[in-house]
Amino acid sequence: MAIKIYFASCKGGAGTTTCTVGVGLALARRGERVLVVDGDEHYPAALTIAGCAGLQTYTLEEARKGACRVKQAVIEHPRSPNFFILPCAGCEDRKYIAAAVTEVESLFDYVLCDSAAPQVCERAAVVCEPYPTGIKGADICLNHLRDMKYKDVGVIVNKVNGGLIYDNRIMPPKDIAALLHAPLLGVIPEDLGMALGTMRADSVKAFKMTAARIAGDGKKIYQTTRTYLGAGGFIKRKMRGKI
Secondary structure, eight states: OOEEEEEEOSSTTSOHHHHHHHHHHHHHHTTOOEEEEEOOSSOOHHHHHTTOTTOOOSOHHHHHTTSSOGGGGOEEOSSSTTEEEEEOTTOOOHHHHHHHHHHHGGGOSEEEEESSOGGGOSEEEEEEOSSHHHHHHHHHHHHHHHHTTOOEEEEEEEEEOHHHHHTTSSOOHHHHHHHHTSOEEEEEEOOTTGGGTOOOHHHHHHHHHHHHHHHTSOOOOOOTTGGGOHHHHHHHHHHHHHO
């Protein structure tokens, strides 16, 4: 039986899909078979972020209509063994999406549901931006999940700029998690290339640490302020403020 984790956010643009894919790729590198379920019914952004755009043959809606089986709508990553994506674009039947997850979960070690099938997941991760609107949105999302009787819910703080923390312009991720009364699952640095399907080495490292914590055998949290220390860090912060 796969470990099913619901990735959620009440605020658009927090990077829920990006974090779902990043954690999924990191778990796959650990040797786990991972399925990412992209719950966006209009556009399967997970395919682009993971570098799988254009590889879809069947849709989940076609499976719902009986034209193919659910597992035929699952896409295998061509360069990352053990990583698979099930895009839900075109399927508006949320109950069928949950049923589809249940149908194929035995094929995987982890099923990461991006805004999809919360009723079949036993764990949840709320993606939060380190800004007032993002923190408020995460608080609303956490309360909603608790109302749904989720007991294992943590926070991933995404798009963290270490220079802003160093200058006391945003809260450190540990303080954000404490304010939200939720365990901190991971910290992901600001990386403008993620939406284009690329990741810097520090982002890959951050997702690796997050995946280890989710798997239960890691304790490290990525430190985003490290590169902003010293004289070089001062220059970097000033340049970042001008951009």
